Amino acid sequence: MLCYRSKILFAYSESRKSYQEAKELYQTLKETVESIKKLPKESNERLQKFNNILRNLSFQAFDYTRHLRDLEIQNATIETNCKNYKIVLQELQKISLKDRDNLQFLQEFLNHALNKLAEQIKVDLSYLTTGRELYSEIINSIRGIVEIEQAELEAEKIKLNAKKAxxxxxxxxxxxxxxxxxxxxxxxxxxxxxxxxxxxxxxxxxxxxxxxxxxxxxxxxxxxxxxxxxxxxxxxxxxx
Structure with missing residues (x-):
């Protein structure tokens, strides 16, 4: 039982780290969206900045997805160990002396793990999942913009070459x-x-x-x- 309890607490502690790192990436994503609105209008410089942003977002999206996956694993770890903890607790309750043994604190920890720790991770996942979708949408949008602007630059280059010829x-x-x-x-x-x-x-x-x-x-x-x-x-x- 103590082993299950330790695993539950450790998984929740790790989930806080994953959540904090994912939250920071989510905030960075919002700042990136705002910075895109302020990009220069000059085509070559604008295209270069878009490529840099796209490269950074690709790495960030990978890390963000990894943190979400870790949260899901940590939540599953808590739920699995809560089940095992409950099984052992039920066995203890069967053999305990009701007049002398007080197992209420063990039950309270189980309730806390299920109702507070596991639920908190689920709330975090619900909040951060929108960020994963936002990463995907922004990356696809930037790729589309880059393709359009590259095509325009190529057309302008062909036009200039024709004039030069x-x-x-x-x-x-x-x-x-x-x-x-x-x-x-x-x-x-x-x-x-x-x-x-x-x-x-x-x-x-x-x-x-x-x-x-x-x-x-x-x-x-x-x-x-x-x-x-x-x-x-x-x-x-x-x-x-």
């Missing part, structure tokens, strides 16, 4: 046009300038355009023509 193509096209134009102009200028064999003289109505001026004009026209043809060609390739 378009800008790079436009720049490459411009470089091609300018390069071909300048190259063609230089070739034309070199070819025409080869025919210049006299120094420059002031222009007047009685004389034609000086060869150097003609060379410059042909160079400009060649540059424009080559650039235009290159632009049309690159535009057709981009459309295709």
């Amino acid at each position: 378009e800008h790079d193509k436009s720049l490459e096209r411009t470089i091609q046009v300018v390069g071909v134009g300048l190259g063609s102009g230089a070739i034309a200028a070199a070819s025409i300038s080869a025919h210049i064999d006299k120094p420059f003289k002031p222009l007047n109505p009685d004389h034609p355009v000086h060869p150097m001026v003609s060379s410059l004009l042909w160079s400009v026209l060649a540059t424009i023509a080559a650039g235009l043809l290159t632009w049309l060609w690159t535009k057709r390739n981009l459309n295709n």
Whole structure:
């Protein structure tokens, strides 16, 4: 009987530890819910904080569930040992001398264990069970938010990459046009300038355009023509 009594008291003592630790985790969960409302709106920072919260909640939920399981085990331990205690008490009552043996204090302990200790653990479990459900709901909600925000970030990243690719193509096209134009102009200028064999003289109505001026004009026209043809060609390739 003393062994059963010790087991009952020890189980209840352990239940207080489990309850206190679970209660602290429950309070932390409430604080986490409040902190979520104050998260920054900037996507990358917000997503990082959500991932950190999700990681912490996963560990906390595991510990919380473990404490609830311990409370259930401790309650079952008390009830089992109360039954064994009662059996021994009934045997003692059968062989006791009613006029001389007072076993009332033994019965009072049994009543206390059943009506106070075991019932208190049941109340604790009833209160803390909502926390386990809350952990599950919050974790699932955060996972959903993280998936949505990650999808939005990926879509934005794809959009930015597409704009960058378009800008790079436009720049490459411009470089091609300018390069071909300048190259063609230089070739034309070199070819025409080869025919210049006299120094420059002031222009007047009685004389034609000086060869150097003609060379410059042909160079400009060649540059424009080559650039235009290159632009049309690159535009057709981009459309295709």
